[in-house]
Amino acid sequence: MEKKKFEAMLVLLVTQVIGLITEYYPYDEVTASKEFYNSKVYSFLEVEDTKLWHLSALTLFNMFNEEKETGTFTFPEEA
Numbered sequence: 001m002e003k004k005k006f007e008a009m010l011v012l013l014v015t016q017v018i019g020l021i022t023e024y025y026p027y028d029e030v031t032a033s034k035e036f037y038n039s040k041v042y043s044f045l046e047v048e049d050t051k052l053w054h055l056s057a058l059t060l061f062n063m064f065n066e067e068k069e070t071g072t073f074t075f076p077e078e079a
Helices: 003-024 029-037 040-045 057-070
Strands: none
Touching: 003 029, 003 040, 003 057, 029 040, 029 057, 040 057
């Protein structure tokens, strides 16, 4: 995938995930953004080769949530 297309896809996904985080946790958008950008999930998402960008925002949120609760997360089978 072209770098610009990947970056655009990433921006859309991250915005959606942050929205889900603010719905689930008592965070404002700035705090939710910091939490997500500092997560292991995001570090894998920003690497195109991991193919996490294929996943839905909800799946990525669930991975983030699992990481928050357990300190780690599992890759879904479709990843």
